[in-house]
Amino acid sequence: MIQKLISNIKKTQAPVVVGLDPMLGYIPEQVKKKAFDAFGETLEGAAQAVWQFNKEIIDHTWDLIPAVKPQIAMYEQFGVEGVKVFQKTVDYCRQKGLVVIGDVKRGDIGSTSAAYAAGHLGKVQVGSRIYSAFDEDFATVNPYLGSDGIKPFLDVCREEKKGIFILVKTSNPSSGEFQDRIADGRPLYELVGEQVRRWGEECMGETYSYVGAVVGATYPEQGKILRRIMPKTYILVPGYGAQGGKGADLVHFFNEDGLGAIVNSSRGIIAAYRQEQYAKFGPEHFGEASRAAAEDMIRDIRQALENR
Amino acid sequence: MIQKLISNIKKTQAPVVVGLDPMLGYIPEQVKKKAFDAFGETLEGAAQAVWQFNKEIIDHTWDLIPAVKPQIAMYEQFGVEGVKVFQKTVDYCRQKGLVVIGDVKRGDIGSTSAAYAAGHLGKVQVGSRIYSAFDEDFATVNPYLGSDGIKPFLDVCREEKKGIFILVKTSNPSSGEFQDRIADGRPLYELVGEQVRRWGEECMGETYSYVGAVVGATYPEQGKILRRIMPKTYILVPGYGAQGGKGADLVHFFNEDGLGAIVNSSRGIIAAYRQEQYAKFGPEHFGEASRAAAEDMIRDIRQALENR
Numbered sequence: 001m002i003q004k005l006i007s008n009i010k011k012t013q014a015p016v017v018v019g020l021d022p023m024l025g026y027i028p029e030q031v032k033k034k035a036f037d038a039f040g041e042t043l044e045g046a047a048q049a050v051w052q053f054n055k056e057i058i059d060h061t062w063d064l065i066p067a068v069k070p071q072i073a074m075y076e077q078f079g080v081e082g083v084k085v086f087q088k089t090v091d092y093c094r095q096k097g098l099v100v101i102g103d104v105k106r107g108d109i110g111s112t113s114a115a116y117a118a119g120h121l122g123k124v125q126v127g128s129r130i131y132s133a134f135d136e137d138f139a140t141v142n143p144y145l146g147s148d149g150i151k152p153f154l155d156v157c158r159e160e161k162k163g164i165f166i167l168v169k170t171s172n173p174s175s176g177e178f179q180d181r182i183a184d185g186r187p188l189y190e191l192v193g194e195q196v197r198r199w200g201e202e203c204m205g206e207t208y209s210y211v212g213a214v215v216g217a218t219y220p221e222q223g224k225i226l227r228r229i230m231p232k233t234y235i236l237v238p239g240y241g242a243q244g245g246k247g248a249d250l251v252h253f254f255n256e257d258g259l260g261a262i263v264n265s266s267r268g269i270i271a272a273y274r275q276e277q278y279a280k281f282g283p284e285h286f287g288e289a290s291r292a293a294a295e296d297m298i299r300d301i302r303q304a305l306e307n308r
Numbered sequence: 309m310i311q312k313l314i315s316n317i318k319k320t321q322a323p324v325v326v327g328l329d330p331m332l333g334y335i336p337e338q339v340k341k342k343a344f345d346a347f348g349e350t351l352e353g354a355a356q357a358v359w360q361f362n363k364e365i366i367d368h369t370w371d372l373i374p375a376v377k378p379q380i381a382m383y384e385q386f387g388v389e390g391v392k393v394f395q396k397t398v399d400y401c402r403q404k405g406l407v408v409i410g411d412v413k414r415g416d417i418g419s420t421s422a423a424y425a426a427g428h429l430g431k432v433q434v435g436s437r438i439y440s441a442f443d444e445d446f447a448t449v450n451p452y453l454g455s456d457g458i459k460p461f462l463d464v465c466r467e468e469k470k471g472i473f474i475l476v477k478t479s480n481p482s483s484g485e486f487q488d489r490i491a492d493g494r495p496l497y498e499l500v501g502e503q504v505r506r507w508g509e510e511c512m513g514e515t516y517s518y519v520g521a522v523v524g525a526t527y528p529e530q531g532k533i534l535r536r537i538m539p540k541t542y543i544l545v546p547g548y549g550a551q552g553g554k555g556a557d558l559v560h561f562f563n564e565d566g567l568g569a570i571v572n573s574s575r576g577i578i579a580a581y582r583q584e585q586y587a588k589f590g591p592e593h594f595g596e597a598s599r600a601a602a603e604d605m606i607r608d609i610r611q612a613l614e615n616r
Contacts, residue, residue, distance in 0.1 A: 023419065024434070032435070041435030073420045077427035078434075079441030083391045107450065108413055109480035111331065112381045119385035126332070126386075127340070127349035133387030142415065144452040145478050146485030170453050172417035177454030177503070181496060183489035188496070192486065 001137045001163045002205040002212075002234060005099045006259060008066030014298040015254070017101060017236070018061055018290075019266025020054050020089060021071035026271040027053045028283035047081035050074075053286075054089050057270050058096060060287035061294045067099035067137075069236075069264055090136055101236065102136030105167065107149045114152035121164075122156035138163040140214060140236070143192050150199055154211065157203050163210040163234075166199070168192050168226060171216025171239030189222065193229045200233050208234050208260065217250055217263065224252040227260070235261045241268025241297065247304035258305055269293045309445045309471045310513040310520075310542060313407045314567060316374030322606040323562070325409060325544070326369055326598075327574025328362050328397060329379035334579040335361045336591035355389040358382075361594075362397050365578050366404060368595035369602045375407035377544075377572055398444055409544065410444030413475065415457045422460035429472075430464040446471040448522060448544070451500050458507055462519065465511050471518040471542075474507070476500050476534060479524025479547030497530065501537045508541050516542050516568065525558055525571065532560040535568070543569045549576025549605065555612035566613055577601045 009015050024032070024046060032049045039045035058068070070093075075086035093100045106116040120139045123130050141153055141164045153164050169179055169189040179189045193213065200209030209232050215223050217239035227235070235253050240246070240263045253261035272278040272293035273286040281289035317323050332340070335357050343357035366376070378401075383394035401408045414424040428447045431438050449461055449472045461472050477487055477497040487497045501521065508517030517540050523531050525547035535543065543561050548554075548571045561569035580586040580601035581594040589597035 021420070023423075024432075036435055041437045043432075043434065043439050043441065046432070046434040071416075071420055071423075073414070073416055073423040073427070077423040077432050077441060079427065079439075080388065080392050080395055082427070082441070084388050087388055105414070105416055105450075106381070108379075108381055109478060109483075112329070112379055115331075115379075115381040115385040119381070119387065119390070124332075124351075124354070124385050126351065126354040127344055129349045131351050131387075133351065133385060133390070142413075142450050142452055144450055144475060144486060145480060146482035146487070148480040148482040167452060170417060172453060172456040174454035174456040175417075178452060178496065178500065179454070181489070181491035181499065183491045183496070188486065188489060188491070191489065195485070 001099065001161055002208050002210050004137070005067060005234070005262070006208065008099055009259065009262065012064060012066050013302065014065055015262045015301060016065055016294070016298055017067040017069045017262050017264045018057070018065055018269050018294060019069045019071060019103070019264050020057070020270065021074045021266040022050045022053050022270060023074060024049065026267070026274070028273070028286050030284060043078045043081040046078050047085040050082070051085045051088055055092065056287040057290045058093060060291040061269070062096040062098055064291070064294050064298060065098070067101055067262065068093050069101040069103050071103040071266070087134060090134060094137070099138070100136045101138040101140070101165065102134065103140050105140050105142050107142035107145055109145055109148045110152070113149045117153045117156040121153070121162040122160050138165060138212070140165045140167065142167050143195070154199060154203055157210045163212060165212040165214050165236040166196050168196060168213040169215045169219055169222050171218045175216065190225065190229060193226045196233055197230045200230070204232070208232050212236055214238065215253065220249040220252060227252055227255070231255065236264060237261055238264045241265040247300035250301065251304050251308040254305060263301055265297055269297065309407065309469055310516050310518050312445070313375060313542070313570070314516065316407055317567065317570065320372060320374050321610065322373055323570050323609060324373055324602070324606055325375040325377045325570050325572045326365070326373055326577050326602065327377045327379060327411070327572045328365070328578065329382045329574040330358045330361050330578060331382060332357065334575070334582070336581070336594050338592060351386045351389040355386050355393040358390070359393045359396055363400065364595040365598045366401060368599040369577070370404040370406055372599070372602050372606065373406070375409055375570065376401050377409040377411050379411040379574070395442060398442060402445070407446070408444045409446040409448070409473065410442065411448050413448050413450050415450035415453055417453055417456045418460070421457045425461045425464040429461070429470040430468050446473060446520070448473045448475065450475050451503070462507060462511055465518045471520060473520040473522050473544040474504050476504060476521040477523045477527055477530050479526045483524065498533065498537060501534045504541055505538045508538070512540070516540050520544055522546065523561065528557040528560060535560055535563070539563065544572060545569055546572045549573040555608035558609065559612050559616040562613060571609060573605055577605065
């Protein structure tokens with residue numbers, strides 16, 4: 001799947017991913033009204049509003065971008081109905097040829113991590129039959145439990161040609177609380193980065209590993225160091241736009257080949273119509289506002305890469 | 309909810325929790341056959357087998373125990389159908405008066421953690437209405453992202469009188485890979501433990517905090533130290549039984565008041581009928597085997613606490 005991701009990035013010339021993290025507050029009133037009229041002000045109604053919102057954004061951006069990253073928390077908050085729409089969103093994006101990165105941040109031990117890996121990336125056996133459940137292309141994974149938690153994902157990645165992005169240095173202000181602790185003379189995130197490189201060596205694609213890393217756009221200096229520590233690791237970079245990262249800050253996340261990183265923007269694209277810059281589209285044309293925001297982001301990153 | 313947990317523990321005189329982590333391989337053939345006959349060898353059929361299995365175990369153990377801990381990975385592997393049965397299991401256990409600890413190991417940043425907290429412990433607003441989605445009593449949470457990831461859970465805990473258990477030192481063999489790294493002269497798990505104590509001070513019940521910790525039974529020495537670092541923190545102790553922990557190893561996880569810890573067993577109880585010791589019940593009476601195993605576990609821990 002790392003091959004498909006790279007091929008999609010080359011095709012679109014856009015190392016970006018749109019984060020499908022729909023909060024109800026982002027969804028225009030007319031979309032909510034239609035969903036609530038049909039399903040009531042219920043969890044099902046909320047989920048339906050999310051689905052219509054996602055579909056409109058995907059329909060307006062899919063040809064520009066290589067990948068999407070639905071954040072499962074935003075679906076789980078609506079319970080089973082939300083999870084159904086997560087599934088529907090994954091399926092729809094894959095049909096459109098997009099690579100789907102399930103931002104699920106799972107991680108547990110042994111057979112439990114194996115169950116997460118099977119459910120999100122792999123297959124389960126039921127009697128004599130085999131099924132894929134959520135069937136994302138990539139999943140994000142939390143490394144706090146160590147190799148026992150990661151290895152079951154590696155097994156599934158090898159078998160299914162899927163991938164993972166392991167949290168190394170997250171984009172949030174307090175990410176340093178534990179991740180920056182100095183152990184053996186080096187911050188923990190570097191030790192995690194080294195381990196990601198080693199895990200990745202067990203799952204190599206042609207030039208990059210199936211095992212990627214998450215490093216926040218908000219920490220460009222750390223990104224530079226981690227780029228060197230993990231040369232064959234694709235870096236998923238959240239924190240662009242709304243969280244403060246800019247294209248020029250991001251060049252060091254990329255390798256000399258112009259590959260090796262993919263930059264996520266969620267709010268900045270899916271709720272673009274609420275920003276002054278794209279207000280002219282109005283809430284009724286929120287999909288077009290998202291397209292314009294995606295085009296601007298792609299341009300910003302392309303220019304930064306050309307000027308480095 | 310920490311008050312209800314303590315009250316349930318006092319009532320049952322059993323500081324134990326049954327882990328509802330149903331793998332299809334644990335489920336007796338007759339249960340699977342019935343489910344597959346009705347729903348086919350499908351994800352729905354698998355989920356139905358899980359539900360019937362859970363119900364039988366709950367019906368045979370609920371009066372002995374204060375709490376259950378469904379492991380959501382085992383449900384997510386069957387996709388939406390599995391998640392439905394997770395919900396059904398949570399609801400059924402709460403109706404029986406059991407405290408439900410959702411072993412979901414979630415953790416993200418800001419609004420994303422807030423969505424997890426809302427979905428698993430709190431409420432979501434849909435238009436003019438308010439809903440609870442999964443509505444567990446406690447959830448397990450991963451601390452790797454720091455305070456930004458934890459604070460939204462604390463807000464919900466205070467509002468809803470719910471609780472969390474934060475991963476501090478997990479029970480698996482490789483938990484030391486990052487958790488034991490020495491930072492500022494002390495292992496990372498101690499630093500996380502200190503932070504858990506501080507977070508917990510913001511959410512105090514009468515004698516214990518709403519904010520608990522996960523510390524594996526397989527690390528009794530570390531448990532002893534963490535008990536001292538976090539005196540008002542309830543410790544959820546996985547790893548009893550199948551993972552190797554014994555009652556006598558666990559006494560130091562408890563405070564002098566006989567409270568402060570709750571010991572989980574999953575496989576050892578739910579798949580008891582497959583152990584030599586309980587084979588006499590046979591697969592057709594697997595619920596009774598689980599009851600016998602729960603009684604033995606309770607006795608083992610009570611004796612260890614009396615003899616300390």
